[in-house]
Amino acid sequence: MKPITEYTDFRQLMLDYYEDRKRRSAFSWRDFSKAAGFTSSSYMKVVCDGKSKLSKIGVERTGVAMGLVGFEMEYFRALVEFGQAGTEDKKKAAYERMLSIAKVHKVRVMEGDLFEFYDSWQNPVVRELAPLMPGATPGEMAKMCYPEVSAAEVQQSLNFLTKAGLLKKAGDSFTLAETSIKGTPDATRLALRGMHRMMSKLATPAIDLPAGERNFSGVTMGVSRESYDRIVKVLDECRRQIIAIAAEDKSIEQVYRLNLQLFPLTKSVKESKNEEA
Template identity: 70%
Template sequence: MKPIIEYIDFRQYMRDFYDERKRRSAFTWREFSRIAGFSSSAYMKVVCDGASKLSKIGVERVGAAMGLEGFELDYFRAMVRYGQADTEEKKKAAYEDMLAVAKQYKVRVLSGDLFEYYDSWRNPVLRELAPLMPGATPGEIAKKIYVETSAQEVRESLDFLTKTGLLKKKDDGTLVQSESSVKGATDATRLALRGMHRQMSELATPALDLPKEERNFSGVTMGVSRESYARIVDVLNECRKKIIAIAGEENNVEQVYRVNLQLFPLTRNLRENENA
């Protein structure tokens, strides 16, 4: 069974614990529920199936039943809060607690680096900008960014990017990208990506004041069905892929740009009440 730090889903961890015990003995859901102190013989299975939540007392009981203690129990507590959070803010705070536990005990959380990467708009900007300015100081790099940025913020971001290998320092001190693109697919990185989209949308507003030769804004308000929405999403995805391909062929980069492809509802579904 993998170490608990490699998990993000507490239910999956409980399931794997159960499967591991069952392989070695005649372990049952009834037994699992009993040693965790629950009267319902199926309670642990109900929780693992996502049909019930763990209370604070339940978290302690289940942690003890699985033999967790120390930082592993701290991580499990945070993982349960993450899995049961009802708002994005609570979910993000819980995941940051998971990372903090891992960092304190010098254990790396799966996808933790990507979460931190997407948590600030400066990281992807500097990952593109720094290699274009060999030998530049953090202060000189900061002056090239439209949004007010300090040399210390640049330095901290570059330290993170090099520490995680998202940027590599050559023998002559210049920085290069280790990969042409960064991708994240876990639930945790998707959570950070939502925050990234918010930040980038906010950065788009002041860009409206730039000369029209340097920026391009357009939009359309329209009525669609679910079927046409899906077709439009396919077109946007194809457009994004073509844009990435064009950028990937560039050998004479002059600036760092951001493309936001946004398609979102302005009204509620008119047929929701009809189907109720």
Template identity: 50%
Template sequence: MMKSVIEYEDYRLFMNDYYRWKKQTSAFSWRDFTKKGGFTSPNHMKLVCEGKSGLSKTGVERAADAMDLVGAEREYFRQLVKFGQAKKDADKKAAYTEMKEIACARKVRVLEGESMSFYESWKFPVLRELAPMMPGAKPLDIARACGNAFSAEEVRNALAFLTRAKFLKKTADNVYEQVDRSLQMSVAAMPVLVREMHKEMASFAKDAVEKYPVDERNFTGVTMGIDDEDYAEILKELENCRKRIISIASAKKGGNRVYRLNMQLFPLTDKVQKQESSLK
């Protein structure tokens, strides 16, 4: 899996790693890399990675497009290039400060132990997102915003757990902010809890088809015949897409609604054993 650009402090190294990763997973060449960014010189990206050329302001945006960088990751890449190409110490320091602020805002927390209770009910991840959007709101107001799916007392208890487990920080009376922008689960505990959460969220998705108008929800799908190799390649694309979406959602604080995105790819049939054709 390709590391996030936010883990790098050398933009040339990141670009070279991206190229090598793409080449390992697909038929990808320096010409393809350059063309995707819209550069006219067929080997421009190769020259940049080798340190024989740099990126202009426009070039930074084209390179970001070529690597599908969006949101916080795109802004980090801009600062990363500034840091790498700055001539003055003051400019280099300013870019590095921006990089660290973005990295700090995007920190990820791995959930283990008691914190795994976070995934026992949909109310915990929802309230972790919703409570900071409603500063000063009382538990009853928050419960109403959730369609009264649970009581004010349940909201009060959930907020107490989220604060105690350091998912939220209480900064004033009925005012909360998130402690970490992103969360991921311990691999050991993942299977059971993820299955239960997926089943719960799938049920909500079914109800959302009728509950919300088409301009407030998006449902699309495709039925296709693929093999194991196709499946592996599609999973990589879905993972890249998921990372870009997380980058967009976590690039800024705040919002006005909590959404759930389900990314689903599952079989509708058993595997078919291919029969070799025989000549008659």
């Protein structure tokens, strides 16, 4: 089995444990459930299938049944909380606890880089800016950013980006590495939501920039679910075409952010009528 800190899905951890035990000896879902103190012989399978949750007592029993001790048990508690959290804030808090536990015990969470990268808008900006300014100091890079950041913040981003393999340092210059940060859908969604919030806030002061340096447009419209799906496909294709244009550019001189936002301003009238019926 993989080290526990390589998991961000507690159900996958439990399933891998079960499969590992089953390969090495006669081991059934009944045995697993019994070891965890559950009367239902299939309870562990029901949990792994996502049809039931683990209570606080269930977390402790399951951890003991899996032989987890010390920081592994502590990590498992946070892992389950991350998987079962009902709100984004609770989910983020649990994930940060997982990272903290791993850091204290000098082990790495595989998706820790994903979270750290999207934890600050400066990281993606500095990653694109640094290669454009060979030989520049962190202070010089900081002066180029909207909004203003400190040299220390830029240096912190550079340190992280090189450590994570997202930038390559050659002397006093940087080049883009082809390494990409990937994670499970659950962790990626959580990380990206924070980034979208930050980037949306940065868009507001950008309205005051000269019209030749920014482009803002919008439309308020009524749509059906079918039209919404078609619009999303058009936006996805537009984004892919824009990325392709940027990838072909051999004389980059500035870092831009493109936000494609389509969001509801009202509740669904159709659903409202169904509720009243």
